[in-house]
Amino acid sequence: MDQTTIQPPLLQLSEQEFRGITQAANAGDRNAIQRLRELLEESATLWQTVGDLATHAITALIGLITKGESVFRESLHKSMQKLRADLSRPNMSCLEELCLNRVLVAWLQMQLADQQTLEAAPDTALSRYWYQRQSQASRLFDQAVKSLSQLRKVNLAGETIAAWNGLKVFPTVEQQDHNVGQEMLQAQRFQKVACG
Secondary structure (H helix, E strand, C coil), rough: CCCCCCCHHHHHHHHHHHHHHHHHHHCHHHHHHHHHHHHHHHHHHHHHHHCHHHHHHHHHHHHHHHHCCHHHHHHHHHHHHHHHHHHCCCCCCCCHHHHHHHHHHHHHHHHHHHHHHHHCCCCCHHHHHHHHHHHHHHHHHHHHHHHHHHHHHHHHHHHHHHHHHHCCCCCEEEEEEEEHHHHHHHHHHHHHHHHH
16 A cells, blocks of 8 residues: 555544553553554654643643633633734744743743732741742743743844845744644544543
8 A cells, every 4th residue: 555545544543442542551551552652653743732741731730720610711721822822923943932832831830829829828838838939930930931032032133144144044834734634633632532
């Protein structure tokens, strides 16, 4: 069978089949672990979605902040999407994306620390703990913002020099085929199965 007739593996695997493979792999089944490795090798979208630690951290922090309140949780997810979009720019480098993720996570950590500080009874060990965490979270957020800002200055300087020299230092991301959108949605569903 030649490569052009092979469909992406995710499109040939149901959520139930994927759940069975992951449950068997989690139980130590070597064949299931090998099959899982093959699926991950065949589908970058799957491992990139399931293995996105920044998204996992953001989701966990949103859960801690919202305490199970659905409207609050979904609204905060939307706010984070907007914040990501506002802070993003076209053709971001991998390092810039990592810095942006750090800003988002640090912002949520700071919000959680603020919330816990306000909820703790005054003049208790718990309130002092959260006050320290609030200070640490604020410093981490400031550092993350500074790192992103400095990286963008360096990238901007590199892009300017490249433009002067007629070079392309930061290549744009190529558009992938029409299956990517479908595969991405399916990978996100599988992420929920694997992690939930």
